[in-house]
Amino acid sequence: MENKVVKVIIGILVVSVVFGTLFFWFTPVKDGKKQLDQIKMNNNYLILLIQVINRVLKLAILTTMKDLKIKLNQLKFQIVLN
Numbered sequence: 001m002e003n004k005v006v007k008v009i010i011g012i013l014v015v016s017v018v019f020g021t022l023f024f025w026f027t028p029v030k031d032g033k034k035q036l037d038q039i040k041m042n043n044n045y046l047i048l049l050i051q052v053i054n055r056v057l058k059l060a061i062l063t064t065m066k067d068l069k070i071k072l073n074q075l076k077f078q079i080v081l082n
Helices: 002-025 032-081
Strands: none
Touching (some): 002 032
């Protein structure tokens, strides 16, 4: 259940990154100062998205490790019973 939720979140983030970068990098800008501001905004946007993806991946790894730990404990318990 939790893995499916994490996969959906990661999918949404990937789609937003692709469309966001396409939108920001391919918008036509005529003025030099506006272009510099656009590049700064692009970089800030990409840094923010990378931080969000990093946190989501950490959450996914932690939930997966927790699931594996529970399964390992169940296996240990079954071995002790046998």
